[in-house]
Amino acid sequence: MNIEVFLFFLFGIVAAVTAVIMITRRNPVISALFLILNFASLAGLYITLNAQFIAVTQIIVYAGAIMILFLFVLMLLRPESQKKFFELNPKTKIFAIIVAFIVFAQLVYMIFFASPSANISKDVSKSVEAGTIEAIGRELFTNYVVPFEAAGFLLLAATIGALVLAKKKFD
Amino acid sequence: MTITIEYYLILSAFMFLVGVVGVLINRNAIVVFMSIELMLNSANLTLVTFSSFLGNSIGQLFVFFVMTVAAAEAAVGLAIIIAIFRNKLTVNIDEINILKW
Known part of the structure; x- marks a missing residue:
């Protein structure tokens, strides 16, 4: 092993x-x-x-x-x-577990039906190279710089929104 | 025995459905939020798995964006929960039904 x-x-x-x-x-x-x-x-x-x-x-x-x-x-x-x-109602619990089990069975069936490991074989050196900060940072600041700025703006909006929501009572 | 991509995908599917069950059976709004974080993390595991097996770093880039959105969602969601708790003195989602007609 x-x-x-x-x-x-x-x-x-x-x-x-x-x-x-x-x-x-x-x-x-x-x-x-x-x-x-x-x-x-x-x-x-x-x-x-x-x-x-x-x-x-x-x-x-x-x-x-x-x-x-x-x-x-x-x-x-x-x-x-x-x-x-x-x-809570035990019916809700049983229903939730049954639904989740059915969806899980579907997903497992789909994963084995498609069998992605037949097409994808792991190349260790490429995989190590893809996970470094250098590779991710190069993509982040060249091809994906607009989503990066949007993410920064989203964090700013969330900070202001959380402050406003938690500060005053809405009544 | 080698670990193929299916092991990671099945683990990710299992964690996602545990998160779904957690959302459905819990009545505490904060635990529902934590189950949503669990579902986001299982999606992240799928993205990192494909990124690593294909040798392409775009998947890990998207995990970075998912983490940003999750942090923003947690901050705003917990602020909303605190505001609701101030008004109704409960975080039980069965008693928070002011939008129900």
């Missing part, structure tokens, strides 16, 4: 299990902590895919900034008002 297979199964199983634990916990703080673990194992999967820049950004932006924001809001709100959330 080589190291690539081992790392894929380690991070993949951790990601899948923490995702399931995340949606079934009653306490939202615990589910936020499991989501952080899920994001960290996704960063490990990105490393196995030779995407170094995306892996580091995943840790900094998702596991760092976004989840800290979530935990901050969760601890700001009143925790005892969240007890009776799971007492």
